[in-house]
Amino acid sequence: MELILYAIPFFFLLIFLEIAYGLARRNNTYRINDSINSISMGSLSRLQGLVILGFSGTVYELIVSEYQLTQLAEDNIWIWIVCFVLYDFAYYWKHRLGHEVALFWGSHVAHHQSEDFNLSTALRQTSIDFHGFLFYLPFFILGFPAEILFTVVSLNLIYQFWVHTEHIPKLGLLEWIFVTPSNHRVHHARNKIYVDRNYGGVFIIWDRLFGSFQEELDNERVVFGLRKPLNSWNPLWANIHVYWRLLQDFIGIPGLINKFKLLVKPPGWRVAGSESSCKLARNNADLTTRFDPKISSFSRNYCLMQFILTVALSLAVLLGAPTLSYGLVNAAVLYLCFSYYVHGAWLEGKLNAQLLEILRLVFLIPYLLLLDLNATLTLLLFANTVIAIPVLLFSGKKQANSLAAS
Ligand SMILES: [Zn+2]
Numbered sequence: 001m002e003l004i005l006y007a008i009p010f011f012f013l014l015i016f017l018e019i020a021y022g023l024a025r026r027n028n029t030y031r032i033n034d035s036i037n038s039i040s041m042g043s044l045s046r047l048q049g050l051v052i053l054g055f056s057g058t059v060y061e062l063i064v065s066e067y068q069l070t071q072l073a074e075d076n077i078w079i080w081i082v083c084f085v086l087y088d089f090a091y092y093w094k095h096r097l098g099h100e101v102a103l104f105w106g107s108h109v110a111h112h113q114s115e116d117f118n119l120s121t122a123l124r125q126t127s128i129d130f131h132g133f134l135f136y137l138p139f140f141i142l143g144f145p146a147e148i149l150f151t152v153v154s155l156n157l158i159y160q161f162w163v164h165t166e167h168i169p170k171l172g173l174l175e176w177i178f179v180t181p182s183n184h185r186v187h188h189a190r191n192k193i194y195v196d197r198n199y200g201g202v203f204i205i206w207d208r209l210f211g212s213f214q215e216e217l218d219n220e221r222v223v224f225g226l227r228k229p230l231n232s233w234n235p236l237w238a239n240i241h242v243y244w245r246l247l248q249d250f251i252g253i254p255g256l257i258n259k260f261k262l263l264v265k266p267p268g269w270r271v272a273g274s275e276s277s278c279k280l281a282r283n284n285a286d287l288t289t290r291f292d293p294k295i296s297s298f299s300r301n302y303c304l305m306q307f308i309l310t311v312a313l314s315l316a317v318l319l320g321a322p323t324l325s326y327g328l329v330n331a332a333v334l335y336l337c338f339s340y341y342v343h344g345a346w347l348e349g350k351l352n353a354q355l356l357e358i359l360r361l362v363f364l365i366p367y368l369l370l371l372d373l374n375a376t377l378t379l380l381l382f383a384n385t386v387i388a389i390p391v392l393l394f395s396g397k398k399q400a401n402s403l404a405a406s
């Protein structure tokens with residue numbers, strides 16, 4: 001967690017560089033709406049860690065005290081290297097099960113919803129990772145110190161950032177050993193030939209060993225996104241939409257054995273003769289078009305500005321959380337969830353977006369008074385609220401018309 005927090009400024013710097021490079025090469029791979037949605041998902045995934053006080057820590061302690069086979073040294077470089085490679089092996093299976101087991105796909109789907117592929121896609125992560133900690137348990141049994149394991153987990157995730165780009169071609173011999181932009185493009189594709197391939201985190205050798213590798217083909221251009229598209233900029237819905245459908249299927253399917261199978265079989269599995277509302281089945285959608293509701297340039301620019309401020313507030317809450325009470329952290333995270341939801345509604349041109357936005361700006365004032373954050377940020381957010389509300393109210397009719405027209 002700590003390492004990832006420190007990496008965030010570099011993530012944003014590299015995103016700006018990729019945008020600049022794309023614009024200079026006339027091959028921009030970013031859309032404002034999609035990038036806002038992806039970064040919202042990344043932000044929420046970090047924020048939920050402040051709220052959910054899981055029991056994983058208790059499980060780790062129990063495993064270490066009762067089942068640990070030995071205690072490995074923290075200052076041995078080989079322990080670090082072995083842990084890094086073994087964790088990547090465990091990540092391969094966690095990731096593969098995330099695609100091949102419906103219950104886990106509901107969580108991992110968040111990373112695959114973007115129909116663009118750029119560094120902001122890398123930040124697009126789930127807020128519902130309830131099973132990931134199970135893959136850490138063997139490491140505690142084998143005696144790897146928690147500090148080594150969690151550093152390795154963070155390094156693995158940080159490595160995966162750079163492979164989310166369209167600008168880097170195949171990398172020769174490296175394609176045989178490492179996860180690269182080319183073989184990870186395949187992983188994010190919805191072309192039939194590419195679906196559910198290339199699960200590796202750092203090393204692609206696991207895919208080559210276990211038969212899940214697919215090379216990016218010259219004659220099959222990658223089309224990014226889900227085979228059953230999300231078609232929404234609502235980041236809260238993005239986190240639960242597969243679970244919502246899974247719940248409906250679960251209730252509807254007859255028999256306890258079938259209900260169990262529905263959860264552990266691949267997404268889209270149903271009893272013979274019945275249809276699924278999940279992933280691959282029943283899909284006649286045009287997979288070559290991207291979700292892109294039209295809104296006015298004022299709306300787009302206004303939303304981008306407000307989104308940047310929300311990200312700044314999120315970072316301030318993430319950094320300041322240790323000094324805040326649990327109740328206040330919860331309240332702040334709730335407000336930020338609402339903010340990201342409103343940004344999504346605005347990007348979709350929803351008719352109630354303007355009303356929600358004014359409520360959001362008004363609610364910010366008591367939060368700013370309670371949170372006692374950095375003075376410059378507080379002043380900036382306060383000034384933004386004071387200016388934005390009258391702008392929205394006085395230009396309300398015009399904007400309502402432009403939103404409705406979209
Ligand atoms: Zn995946």
Ligand SMILES: [Zn+2]
Pocket residue numbers: 111122164184188
């Ligand atoms: Zn990815």
